[in-house]
Amino acid sequence: MTGGALAGRVAIVTGAAAGIGRATALHLGGLGARVAVTDIDGAGAERVADELVAAGHDALGLGCDVADPDSITSAVAATVGHFGGVDFLDHNAAWTSFGRDTDAEGVDLGTWDRVLRTNATGALLLTQAVIPAMRERGGGAVVYISSGSAALGEHRRVAYGVSKAAIEQLTRHVAARYGRQGIRCNAVAPGFITTETAARGIPPAQRQILERQNPMGRLGAPEDIARVVGFLLSPDAGFVNGQVLAVDGGLSIAPRLSGEAP
Numbered sequence: 001m002t003g004g005a006l007a008g009r010v011a012i013v014t015g016a017a018a019g020i021g022r023a024t025a026l027h028l029g030g031l032g033a034r035v036a037v038t039d040i041d042g043a044g045a046e047r048v049a050d051e052l053v054a055a056g057h058d059a060l061g062l063g064c065d066v067a068d069p070d071s072i073t074s075a076v077a078a079t080v081g082h083f084g085g086v087d088f089l090d091h092n093a094a095w096t097s098f099g100r101d102t103d104a105e106g107v108d109l110g111t112w113d114r115v116l117r118t119n120a121t122g123a124l125l126l127t128q129a130v131i132p133a134m135r136e137r138g139g140g141a142v143v144y145i146s147s148g149s150a151a152l153g154e155h156r157r158v159a160y161g162v163s164k165a166a167i168e169q170l171t172r173h174v175a176a177r178y179g180r181q182g183i184r185c186n187a188v189a190p191g192f193i194t195t196e197t198a199a200r201g202i203p204p205a206q207r208q209i210l211e212r213q214n215p216m217g218r219l220g221a222p223e224d225i226a227r228v229v230g231f232l233l234s235p236d237a238g239f240v241n242g243q244v245l246a247v248d249g250g251l252s253i254a255p256r257l258s259g260e261a262p
Helices: 019-030 042-054 069-083 109-136 158-181 196-201 204-213 222-233
Strands: 010-013 034-039 059-063 088-091 140-145 183-190 244-247
Touching: 010 019, 010 069, 019 034, 019 042, 019 088, 019 222, 034 042, 034 069, 042 059, 059 069, 069 109, 088 109, 088 222, 109 140, 109 158, 109 183, 140 158, 140 222, 158 183, 183 222, 222 244
Parallel strands: 010 034, 010 088, 034 059, 088 140, 140 183, 183 244
Antiparallel strands: none
16 A cells, blocks of 8 residues: 555545546545546546556546436445545536537526536535545545636636536535534635646647736646645645635736736
8 A cells, every 4th residue: 555645545536537637636646545536438537547556556447427416326336345435535527618608698508507517516416425425434525626717707608607606615515514524625726727628729829828927927737736635635734624725826816917027
């Protein structure tokens, strides 16, 4: 068994076939956690689990659609059956559409429902599934991945912003309701993170503008989020509860217009 701050503890990571979820699953494994790698892309989840196993960590890859209660129940049951329990949940899985998630006038209800179902209701369903398992272990910790969009007045993606704001309120509820049972809950609100998908979709000129807008002069990497999640799940964050931590290089508190001098 790998040593580390999370040695022997069991973590479920959703949306872990790629991007922030993959980086987090690998990081938690490095901290000694036994990781259930879950994603709607079951084959992708198994590949990441294989990476962890090849590195000497204990991992299980599972297909899981967070919009489907039965899929969540099966994934949590498989995790408990394989590892013997659940200590942590890191919820990354989300869905959005820049083309279809428009504004309050234009968004169609199908898109609205899918975004809210996957992002917000999915978080609730996962929470309902893992809280009893954590209680059996004497406590645990939850981290939801929110977004800077939860606090901004964006011109587009109305459903996405609403779904992430809902996650932040769920964070406060879970923290307040279950803290006395030893279950902490926090959220991370990333800024622009250069996942594989994001990197493919940004022209170089647009990337330079985004970098200039950030007070740190760079965009975030998936590992930037993974390290914060690892901290929030660790004993070092044992008195951190109900918080939404912006991990955006300072963009949310000191945005720079693209035409301003550095």
